[in-house]
Amino acid sequence: MRHRILRAATQLFAxxxxxxxxxxxxxxxxxxQKPSLLYHFPSKxxxxxxxxxxxxxxxxxxxPKVLRAATNGENRFEAxxxxxxxxxxxxxxxxxxxxxxxxxxxxxxRTRMQETFSPWIGLVTSTIRRGQQEGVIWPDLDxxxxxxxxxxxxxxxxxxxxxxxxxxxxxxxxxxxxxVLRIAHASLFIGG
Amino acid sequence: MRHRILRAATQLFAxxxxxxxxxxxxxxxxxxQKPSLLYHFPSKxxxxxxxxxxxxxxxxxxxPKVLRAATNGENRFEAxxxxxxxxxxxxxxxxxxxxxxxxxxxxxxRTRMQETFSPWIGLVTSTIRRGQQEGVIWPDLDxxxxxxxxxxxxxxxxxxxxxxxxxxxxxxxxxxxxxVLRIAHASLFIGG
DNA sequence: CCTACCGATCGGTAGG
DNA sequence: CCTACCGATCGGTAGG
Numbered sequence: 001m002r003h004r005i006l007r008a009a010t011q012l013f014a015x016x017x018x019x020x021x022x023x024x025x026x027x028x029x030x031x032x033q034k035p036s037l038l039y040h041f042p043s044k045x046x047x048x049x050x051x052x053x054x055x056x057x058x059x060x061x062x063x064p065k066v067l068r069a070a071t072n073g074e075n076r077f078e079a080x081x082x083x084x085x086x087x088x089x090x091x092x093x094x095x096x097x098x099x100x101x102x103x104x105x106x107x108x109x110r111t112r113m114q115e116t117f118s119p120w121i122g123l124v125t126s127t128i129r130r131g132q133q134e135g136v137i138w139p140d141l142d143x144x145x146x147x148x149x150x151x152x153x154x155x156x157x158x159x160x161x162x163x164x165x166x167x168x169x170x171x172x173x174x175x176x177x178x179x180v181l182r183i184a185h186a187s188l189f190i191g192g
Numbered sequence: 193m194r195h196r197i198l199r200a201a202t203q204l205f206a207x208x209x210x211x212x213x214x215x216x217x218x219x220x221x222x223x224x225q226k227p228s229l230l231y232h233f234p235s236k237x238x239x240x241x242x243x244x245x246x247x248x249x250x251x252x253x254x255x256p257k258v259l260r261a262a263t264n265g266e267n268r269f270e271a272x273x274x275x276x277x278x279x280x281x282x283x284x285x286x287x288x289x290x291x292x293x294x295x296x297x298x299x300x301x302r303t304r305m306q307e308t309f310s311p312w313i314g315l316v317t318s319t320i321r322r323g324q325q326e327g328v329i330w331p332d333l334d335x336x337x338x339x340x341x342x343x344x345x346x347x348x349x350x351x352x353x354x355x356x357x358x359x360x361x362x363x364x365x366x367x368x369x370x371x372v373l374r375i376a377h378a379s380l381f382i383g384g
Numbered sequence: 385c386c387t388a389c390c391g392a393t394c395g396g397t398a399g400g
Numbered sequence: 401c402c403t404a405c406c407g408a409t410c411g412g413t414a415g416g
Contacts, residue, residue: 001401016211016296017209017211017212017295017296018212019208019209019211019212020209020210020211020212020296022393022394022395023394023395023396024393024394024395032401032402033401033402033403034395034396035396035397035398035401035402035403035404036401036402038395038396038397039401042396043395043396044395044396096295099291099295100295102352103209103288103291103292103295103351103352104208104209104212106352138374138378138384140374141371141374142367142370142371142374144367145367145368145370145371146371146375148368149345149349149368149371149372149375150375152345152348152349152352153341153344153345153348155348156344156345156347156348157341157344159295160294160295160298160344175334175336175337176337176340176341178334178337179333179334179337179338179341180341182330182332182333182334182379183338183341183342183375183379184379186330186378186379187374187375187376187378187379190384191383191384192330192382192383193385214409214410214411215410215411215412216409216410216411224385224386225385225386225387226411226412227385227386227387227388227412227413227414228385228386230411230412230413231385234412235411235412236411236412385416386415386416387414387415387416388413388414388415389412389413389414389415390411390412390413390414391410391411391412392409392410392411393408393409393410393411394407394408394409394410395406395407395408395409396405396406396407397404397405397406398403398404398405398406399402399403399404399405400401400402400403
């Protein structure tokens, strides 16, 4: 039951935002009464925290795969960014929930995301710096800012294309995803 | 008075979101009573529409400058993207308001933004296509998706850095802005 | 531009 | 997991 409540809450928070979602609406979606819901989660805020935790915890599950992709083999770049995109493609609520939380509570979310992403970002940026020393990556690239920007681009792409289709005419999620990959690649490696 | 109300509403909508902002809170910020506010704007929704209109109208004011930058002279690329970034840098509420509206009401906002940005996007993409024919821009670049992604990146950068400072460690708005410019440049022109 | 007020809904509790 | 209920606040209106 806890899980069903959390899933309904996550969906509604992603779609309508935290303050646009009432505890009653979540209870209705699950099919129980409001006080029953508040037995499983002591408050609406606790439900929000649990929803964010769930997303960031599942990122923790994927990190090993991403790290393996980032350190191994040939196409380490495509593999790493591919894992990141897959994480958000697998559940459209993730990007929208994170984006809303960053807007609603920037400071606590920055802390939470730093804790979650720091080890992964540290590895990626040090790999980038090695590539710069080897002369295959643009020397004027700012590794931290680059990673932040590319992740921000991925999150925004999925957050704004989560529901219907295109932000602009002739614009689809597929095309934007492909172009994100191309932009990341061309802005990383010398000579594209 | 209308203008003072609209400014307070825009600030609060940007900071707390539409459903996170009460009419009472806006009235308090202005220093008048709630019914007085509702004399100037018939409903909370009308206030929202007016706030979005104001942002998009001011974009309309900047478009001529952007178009001049996009069609003229040497550094047309730097000038065009510079104008876009300046638009969002000039008022931090703009990016947050637009991002929140896209999340809250994707379909109406897509329509509104298409109407506002289409002419400008059409000109930029046709300039890009010309550059592709001339062989100075990556041939596999998707012009529509590229413009959407770069604008999305700019909006996200300002929306998520509007209040305090950095999303991740050692990350500042300045560094992210500089890196956005570099990413856009390197992902556009062959050879960086 | 104000006071006074409306019904509806908010998050949450008591008590079983 | 439910019924019954709490005070506070919601957007908005009446009437001046």
